[in-house]
Amino acid sequence: DALPDAYDEATAMGRWKYLSRLGEGGLSIVYAALDVVGPLKAVALKVLRPSAMPVHVFQMHREAQWSLTRLHRHSHPCYDAKQAQ
Numbered sequence: 001d002a003l004p005d006a007y008d009e010a011t012a013m014g015r016w017k018y019l020s021r022l023g024e025g026g027l028s029i030v031y032a033a034l035d036v037v038g039p040l041k042a043v044a045l046k047v048l049r050p051s052a053m054p055v056h057v058f059q060m061h062r063e064a065q066w067s068l069t070r071l072h073r074h075s076h077p078c079y080d081a082k083q084a085q
Contacts, residue, residue, distance in 0.1 A: 004047060007036050016045060027056050 007014035017034040022044060024030065031045045048056055 003031070016043075018045075027052055028060065 003016070003018050005015045007017040015035060015037045016031075017036050019032040019034065022030045022032050028046050028048050031047060033043055033045050035041055035043055046060065048060060
């Protein structure tokens, strides 16, 4: 399966250079990656499995929003919670 917005060195297109798989659960897989376009640099990306249903996209978005408001209120790093096309 193709990873969302994966960087392709031949075309210089894509945002994320996937480095390794960090872990996985029932609905998603977490990868270590580099942001080759934006300001984030080294990141952990949580990617839904292809078998995920639309409700799981909503749940992941809600989890990202909760994390931004609860876990990171005293720090100032950049975060990106965008949906891949």
